[in-house]
Amino acid sequence: MKSYTEIKTLHGDDEFLAYTSQPVSEPKAAIIVIQEIFGVNEGIRIKCDQWAAQGYLAVAPDLFWRIRPGIELDPDVPEEMQEGLKLFGQFDQDQGIRDIEATIRDTRAMVRGGKVGAVGYCLGGRLAYMTAARTDINASVGYYAVGLDGLLGESHAIAHPLALHIAGDDGFVPADIQRKMHEGLDSHAKVTLFDYPGVDHGFATTMGKRRVDAAAQLADERTEAFFAQNLA
Template sequence: MAERITIDSKDGSFGAYVARPGAGFGPGLVVIQEIFGINATMRAIADAFARAGYIAVVPDLFWRLEPGVELIDQGSDLEKAFGLYNAYDEDLGVTDLIAALGAVRQLEGCTGKVGTVGYCLGGKLAYLMATRSDADANVSYYGVGIERNLEEVGNISRPLLLHIAGEDELVAPAARGRILDAVAQNPLITTYLYPGLGHAFARVDGTTYQKEAAELANGRTLTFLSSHLG
């Protein structure tokens, strides 16, 4: 069952897509979008998590720039998506996601345990939620720019799972190496490296989608979330 809700933050309010499990209750999950907004891909991801038993909520990250963005990873949409990404304030984004986290915890049927799962831009933000929020568990898919905040690794006190593409064209090899070295020092961080794969390998119908690797990563995510959210 899907619905829309409004989440209040200190600077205003923003919308979110909600997918609920058939049972009507379960742990919460803040699903953090890519640079394309709450598009069909993100709604499908939330729906899949709902089928797995989670109350999955996708907040509108770009509401401060342009509410209701829905783009794809091709043509002029791709150019617009990168424009929004370059204008996006990650620190304000984390503030919004912390507000979303609190709102999800208050949703009817939520068990009180809430995690995050993020992709691309959302993968970076899931990492920052691990360092700056009290989310119960966090999952990052091919986060871009994590190397700029490695000094925060020591702040992580709850489990974090990182899916890292071995040939991510948006993360330089040297940056990828620094990330792997830094997170290896924190036993709460689990890292999976996918050799030979490019950015967004788990985006269904995307230009770089790799079905076998996506299914492997998604299975690892569900196992991880089940272990830490119940």
Template structure:
């Protein structure tokens, strides 16, 4: 079962898509969007976490500046999403994650974060600034923050062919975050988990990364 709920954040009300497992939960996961908003794809990923046994919550991070927006995976959507990402900024995004985590903690749940693209970098900051176990899928904007120490287990997924995160950037992750688990997948690029976009989706890689993510969450939230 999934539905919209409201978060009372320091930056005003923010909707969040909440999905519940059919039985006892294995913990809670905050799902962090790409630059395209908390769209149908992100909501489907949230529901997939619920099907795997987690209470899952996907905040619509753009709500403080563009309530309800969902963007297409085209040039116009990419341009608009990039502008909204820059306008919102990381600090407000982390504040929203903090509100979501506090709400879930009040329910007695252990909480982790999983983010995609821009949300992958937000997930990293949820670890270093909020202490949440986190998984980052191809977060290309993490480099300026790599000197921030981890406060919980951390996993990164990268595509070897991702031009936004070249090999030298991945190596910086290894050097600056030696305690993190880093997976690099050959023959795939950016957004390999985005199963609504055949230009980037790679089913085999997405499934392997998904299994690793679930194992990580099960261990980290136990």
């Protein structure tokens, strides 16, 4: 079942919407799907539906609601790509993590105190890392997370499993940043890094020009196994 859920902010003084996809039977756990800079668009909603088909409650909070609710952009349209980049600059990431924390709270209640994971893409990949470091999420996955070199100082706070998928030819995460990620995280007992040589940022998008099928399928299979192990 597909619908929208109202999530209360941490202070309870406001609310925002989250696309919600329910499995046909009792969910085995929940997964929060964290948007790219393009909002909770069709691709993100499809990812929720795919997780629901595997038996998870899937929830995608509208993290741009404080800027403008309901933003949906197509990265294959140059003007909308530029709008997404502009939104990235306007977005308060610390506030976004608090909204994700509120989503974890409400989603955990929806699965009767069960486990909750998070998976994010691009900006969402960065937020997945921050969620692992700053909340009690049970497991997190980040795809082509941006700017993690500036967040490596928070790695000591990661208490639950985190997996990161790294695009080898990422135009937003150059080789020197990827090297710093490995240097800072390879020895972390809770963190696993996967490299995908020769593919660019956005390779695992649901649809569109950026998708690279073979790499996307491999990354998604690894993510499915990761959640099967850590959300059981």
